[in-house]
Amino acid sequence: MHKIRSQYSILEKYTYLNTANHGLISQELIDYRINEMEKMRDQASLYTNNRNDFIDEVRTAIAQFVDATIENTAVIPNFSTGFNTLIEGIDKLSTFLLLDGDYPSVNWPVETRGFNCVYASINENLESNILEACKLHQPDFFCFSVVQYISGIKIDLDFVKQLKNQFPNLIIIGDLTQYVGTERFLFRESGLDIILASCYKWLNAGDGNAFICVKEHVKEFIKPNRIGYRSTKNVINAIPEFIGRFEPGHQDMIAFGSLKLALEVALKIGLDKIQTELQHWSEIAKAEFESRDLLDEAVVKRKQHSTIFNIKGSHDLYNKLLDHGVVTSLRGNGIRVSFSYFNDDKDLARLLEVLDL
Incomplete structure (x- = not known):
């Protein structure tokens, strides 16, 4: 190393x-950003006109990295922006299971919107606490951080898979910000239905880049309402796709290029x-x-x-x-x-x- x-x-x-x-920011990432900034300086719109194709490349790299489908992967500037967009599209009568003391950017958006919230304690019996809460409250959604930001307690992902099998109608949403990049992860084989992550921590990708991946079946239950020009991939009069709702405006090519580079570095190591x-x-x-x-x-x-x-x-x-x-x-x-x-x-x-x- x-x-x-x-x-x-x-x-x-x-x-x-x-x-x-x-x-951390590597010298390789600094060199990349300087090079891209110089291109933007010298080419202006001739550079940014490639934005859509380039973001498609980034989306593809993310999907391959976490084993998601490309059409159900979106780039977002940070976890909180994507998560707020997501839960705004959820029926307000839904019940959410949260972890007591989880990351504020996970719990606060749910709690402040008036959803019915129930909780499981974060301790040595984390998985048992979650299972008992699911049995008792039968929640519609379970949102949590895979790795806890204060204690570092990491949920057993095999347990999450078992939980999904036991409660197939429970939609499980995972914050991977303190997890992605630390080990091999296969989204399609996991018990998670939706994953989101900011990538400035363990991927060392710098600020301003994150992603969300969803499984096809959750689209029936979540109707995000944000929209913008890029939501239709610049096709006039097109019906915005579900994932396009998370990309309503222009995307920062340098920030997401940094993420693409970070993914390549992790795979190379x-x-x-x-x-x-x-x-x-x-x-x-x-x-x-x-x-x-x-x-x-x-x-x-x-x-x-x-x-x-x-x-x-x-x-x-x-x-x-x-x-x-x-x-x-x-x-x-x-x-x-x-x-x-x-x-x-x-x-x-x-x-x-x-x-x-």
Whole structure:
């Protein structure tokens, strides 16, 4: 991974353990953006006239990356924009199952629209809590983050598949923002019906790019109402397709080109290799934190975990870490640290060294 680290100049200055907050920008991505900006400067509309074809290429790359159908994949500027568009098209009498304490951009849009909301607790028994809530409340929709942004607790995707089999009429919507790019994922084989993700974190794609993929059968139950010129792919008097409702205006070619490049980089490294590397960090970091009594009991009791950890500590510890060049985030009641595939043994050693001071 040394060659990969050389792409990120920040790693020469800091111990960066904050991908859960924001991924890094590689030199390759910087070079790409500069080149595309120069094209836009020199060619203007001669460049942007290719927008539709280019966005189709990006959509195709996304669909192949997550194993979705191209016609049911849309590019969106961020998770929240796509998710709000999605749920605006849902019957207001629907019941939603949410996770208590999930990412605000998942829960708030649902809660503020007046849907009937029921909840499952995020703890060591997450999957059992969800199953019991489904049995008790029979919700129409279940929305959740695959990886929790505060604790790093990761839902068992095999459980999600079983849940879908047990409740086939339940529409399951997953936020993949803290997940996509960390391992191989096959949407069509999963129990999820709809996935959305911003890609500036684990894909290191920069800001302004995200995606949504849906399965064909959900279109019967969701009627998004946003519309714009590109919703019909510039075909005058055409009836807007379902997925076109998520692309009502012109798309940022450079932002989505950055996503396309990021997907190519991840595939070049190898998703299996990335998954193996992250599994390594999940196991050894958890063991080190657990030995220091820095983790919540719910995380300790989980068999599998992501590479996001919330360790016990105050604002003073956060500042101490930063003073020693260790970049983290204050989240919840502690300090969130997150390991990506570009991190190495020195990064963990540096973190532990400062924690032990």
